[in-house]
Amino acid sequence: MSSNILSRRHFLTRSAALGCSLAASPLITPVTFASAPGDGRLVVIVLRGGLDGLDLLPPLGDKGLTALRPDVDLATDLNGFFGLHPAMSPLRPLWAKGHLAFAHAVSTPYRDKRSHFDGQDLLEAGTGMDSIGQTETGWLNRLVAQLPGAQSHTAYAIGRSDMLLTRGAADVANWSPDAALTLSPQAELLLERMMHDDPLFRDATAEAINLSQSSISLGAIADEVDSADMMNAMMAAKVGARPDAIASFAAQRLREDTRIAAFSLSGFDTHANQSRSLPKALDRLAQAVTTLHTDLGPVWDKTTVVAVTEFGRTARINGTGGTDHGTAGAMIMAGGALARAQVVSDWPGLDEADLYQRRDLRPTRDVRAHLAWVLHAIFGVNQSTLDTEIFPGLDIGTDPRLIA
Amino acid sequence: MPFHPERAEIRFGCGLSPRVPPPTSVDDMMARLTGPDLMASALPIPDFDAYRPRMSKVHAIKKVQKAGKTKKERKAALKTYRKLRRATRDDAAGWLGQMMLRRAMTEDGLRERLVSFWADHFTARGNGRIWPQGQLPYIEQAIRPNISGRFSDLLRAAALHPLMVKYLDQSKSIGPHSVTGKKRGKGAGLNENLAREMLELHTLGVDGPYSQDDVQALARLLTGVTFKLKHGFVYSQKQAEPGPHVLLGHSLGGKKPTLAHIHNTLDMLATHPATARHIARKLAMHFVSDQPDPTMVAAMTTRFTDTGGDLAAVIRTMLEHPAAWQDGPGNVKRPVDFVGSALRALDVVPKHVPTGNAKDMQALFIAPLTLMGQPLEAPPGPDGWPEADADWITPQRLAARLQWAMAAPFQLRKTLPRPEKFAQTALGSTLTEPVRFAAAAAETRAEGIGLILASPAFQRV
Structure with missing residues (x-):
């Protein structure tokens, strides 16, 4: 059932309580949503800063590793060749169930300049190097445009940042759980009544109240919140919601009409003391995934989570215990819709001659190809749409059979 | 429909105030707009020339931090740099307070609105070091004094300003056949960024009659425009591409390039018929409606053309x-x-705004504005803030407006007026x-005030 109808009915009953007559209100006509496209769910997580794939998923079976990475003994074996970073251990149960997979030595078409800004632009635009900085729409938005029966709630961008990934002509809803309103019940009633004749304000208010009420992240509501608390909350909100709050909100939406949710996690730019900084960032990722798993309930089985980053990092540890901007890295997938637990990789090796420009893990496959096959499996998007509309210029290659 | 004092204040000014009576006529509005800039002197913000010495200082410190002889020296430089940057952020938070107070107290609300309009039209964003905090000083210097003069003067002041020149990479653009270009060879070249935005955004408009060749010609014509932190704007003939170049059918520039060529080029663009249309329409959209009355836009366009881009005359035509x-x-x-007009309705005066306390300024203004979708120092791109209402009233941005409306008035004033009375004042x-x-019917004063400020009646002009 659509939450939107709920909120409008809710509004009517409560407006009646205020004593105003709404008999002729346009709100009496419930807005019904056409059935959302398909049943599969997709969560896209953008890992900002450039995740170090070699630390996330160290190839313990590659003799070249120890020379480059003296600290890998912390990682424990995953599949006989690759290990898994200890900060990701909360996800091991998912691996055991076949609900976790990786693609290694993958990258976007972005090469050589190694700028976060350009790299993220390309990752989110989904285009090739030739149109860098010139694409103003994101691949996820272009995907939504292709989905028959897509509605304004089919896709959700969650969080404060305006992501290129979801920008474009198709309607993508946007909300951050920390934007929740803290109003007394009386103020809420008055507010709804006041907004009633202005459709733009009326709809945005109804949506904001509806989302605030369903938002798990909110502890205290209403009465006791004073203005100083509220100002502090606004300060905190500028910093951004916690990953579990974001994931929990995403799960809630996905259990209803929403089919696609996207958000970003940052903190992966580990130039120094990586052994201290990366675990924190990976912990946020693990939290987001475990929260999705728990909160999606039965919908988890229809869900695919993909986490992608703008580039990998240098193969060698630098002088400050960190790594610098590199090329190929890893992509993380989770969800009950996955075919099996696996690391998909055409491993390029770590000898100096194997490295890209003798410094970075060599890309062996376009990360967009994996994404494209996921979209094909979940939403039935055909190949020619994928390699012209959604990921222009993509060489899609063979199906890695990521999804069951 | 005739002139209406309250509408003048709400739609073309900064909102109703319990302290300042609204203007009495269009003549009155225009007299205030073209008279002395009282708010600039009462609530000062440094202009960019006053700001530049800080930037020079940061530049010098950064040099030591990178290339100082000893580690100790480099470390000390980093510390000084961080201190200076923090102090600058704190000061800039105070300037934002002044900017808001001008809106709260002015008798010439149209001026504040026009400053904001043109600052957006000529969006320039500072990146890195203390460049972002140079934005209000840029507006104070390039925009504010030029809003009711000739558009060509405004264009010159804004588009050639160091903040714009840096933002749109103009200082990196070097004529391939210039002295510097020949010396550097392949490493130097044209950068079209400013040229493109000048045609697309500042003058002719995206539907304007120009081609990629015109963009390139303008890029060539603009070579030589650069800046130095010590001097501000600098024209470097050594970087300038010898002409002439054909722009929109005009042959401009010469064998020996000069700054006068650039000024001629800008004047030609500033008075172009496409520019007249673009500016007239944009002003009408901003002040009156996202779908402005075509006869009004036509009248403003004609006035722009007839007066050679006299902005006061164009504004008067709109108001008439x-x-x-x-x-x-x-x-x-x-x-x-929204925030400015709320302060005005609340009769906020300097003692209420913690301009000297950066943390409070963050909480009261900077963070909330960011959540409402307008982080002032970080506009989304050279095309500035969105114009469409629907871009601003999304559930999450509206939620931020509501939260601010419920919480900030009490934080600012500590005592709140009776909501019934405030509703009359504000609306x-x-x-x-x-x-x-x-x-x-509100339970508390704070909620009552918050609801009034959140109402569509107050949120719209």
């Missing part, structure tokens, strides 16, 4: 057109306009029945 006064609901206020004759009802 009946469509300017059409009944609401008008456009949605941008966050900065005057635009007070609607549901707002009156809400003001009377």
Whole structure:
């Protein structure tokens, strides 16, 4: 059932309580949503800063590793060749169930300049190097445009940042759980009544109240919140919601009409003391995934989570215990819709001659190809749409059979 | 529909105030606009020339931090740099307070609105070091003194300003056949960024009659425009590409390039018929409606052309057109306009605004504006803030407006007026029945005030 109808009915009953007559209100006509496209769910997580794939998923079976990475003994074996970073251990149960997979030595078409800004632009635009900085729409938005029966709630961008990934002509809803309103019940009633004749304000208010009420992240509501608390909350909100709050909100939406949710996690730019900084960032990722798993309930089985980053990092540890901007890295997938637990990789090796420009893990496959096959499996998007509309210029290659 | 004092203040000014009476006529509005800039002297913000020495200082410190002889020296430089940057951020938070106070207290609200309009039209964003905090000083210097003069003067001041030149990479653009270009060879070249935005955004408009060849010609013509932190704008003939170059059918520039060639080029663009149309339409959209009355836009366009881009005359034409006064609901206020008009309705004066306390300024203004979708120092791109109402009133941005409306008034004033009375102050004759009802029925004063400020009647012009 659509939450939107709920909120409008809710509004009517409560407006009646205020004593105003709404008999002729346009709100009496419930807005019904056409059935959302398909049943599969997709969560896209953008890992900002450039995740170090070699630390996330160290190839313990590659003799070249120890020379480059003296600290890998912390990682424990995953599949006989690759290990898994200890900060990701909360996800091991998912691996055991076949609900976790990786693609290694993958990258976007972005090469050589190694700028976060350009790299993220390309990752989110989904285009090739030739149109860098010139694409103003994101691949996820272009995907939504292709989905028959897509509605304004089919896709959700969650969080404060305006992501290129979801920008474009198709309607993508946007909300951050920390934007929740803290109003007394009386103020809420008055507010709804006041907004009633202005459709733009009326709809945005109804949506904001509806989302605030369903938002798990909110502890205290209403009465006791004073203005100083509220100002502090606004300060905190500028910093951004916690990953579990974001994931929990995403799960809630996905259990209803929403089919696609996207958000970003940052903190992966580990130039120094990586052994201290990366675990924190990976912990946020693990939290987001475990929260999705728990909160999606039965919908988890229809869900695919993909986490992608703008580039990998240098193969060698630098002088400050960190790594610098590199090329190929890893992509993380989770969800009950996955075919099996696996690391998909055409491993390029770590000898100096194997490295890209003798410094970075060599890309062996376009990360967009994996994404494209996921979209094909979940939403039935055909190949020619994928390699012209959604990921222009993509060489899609063979199906890695990521999804069951 | 004739002139209406309250509408003048709400739609073309900074909102109603319990302290300042609204203007009495279009003549009155124009007299205030073209008279002395009282707010600039009463609530000063440094201009860019006053700001530049800080930037030079940072530049010098950064040099030591990178290339100092000893580690100790480098470390000390980093510390000094961080201190200076923090102090600059704190100061800039105070300037934002001054900017807001000008809106709260002015008798010439149209001026503040036009400054904001043109600062957006000529969006320039500073990146790195203390460049971002140079934005208000840029506006104070390039925009504010030029809003009721000739458009060509405004264009020259804004488009050639160091902040713009840096933002749009103009200082990196070097004529391939210039002295510097020949010396550097392949490493130097043209950068079209400023040229493109100047045609697309600043002058002709995206639908304007120009081609990629014109962009390149303008890029060639603009070579030599650069800046030095010590001097501000600098023209470097060594970087300038020898002409002539054909721009929009005009042959401009010469064998020996000069700054006068650039000024001629800008003047030609500033008075182009496409520019007249573009500016007239944009002003009408911003102040009156996202779908402005075509006859009003036409009248403004004609006036622009007839006067060679006299901005005061164009504004007067808009204000004298009946469509300017059409009944609401008008456009949605941008966050900065919303907050400014709320302060004005609340009769906020300097003692209420913690301009000297950066943390409080963050909490009261900077963070909320960001959440409302308008982080002032970080506009989304050279095309500035969105104009469409729907871009501003999304559930999450509206939630931020509501939160601010409920919380900030008390934080600022500590005592709040009676909501019924405040509704009258804030909305005057635009007070609607549901707002009156809400003001009377709210549980607390803070909620009552918050509801009034959140009402569509107050959020729109």
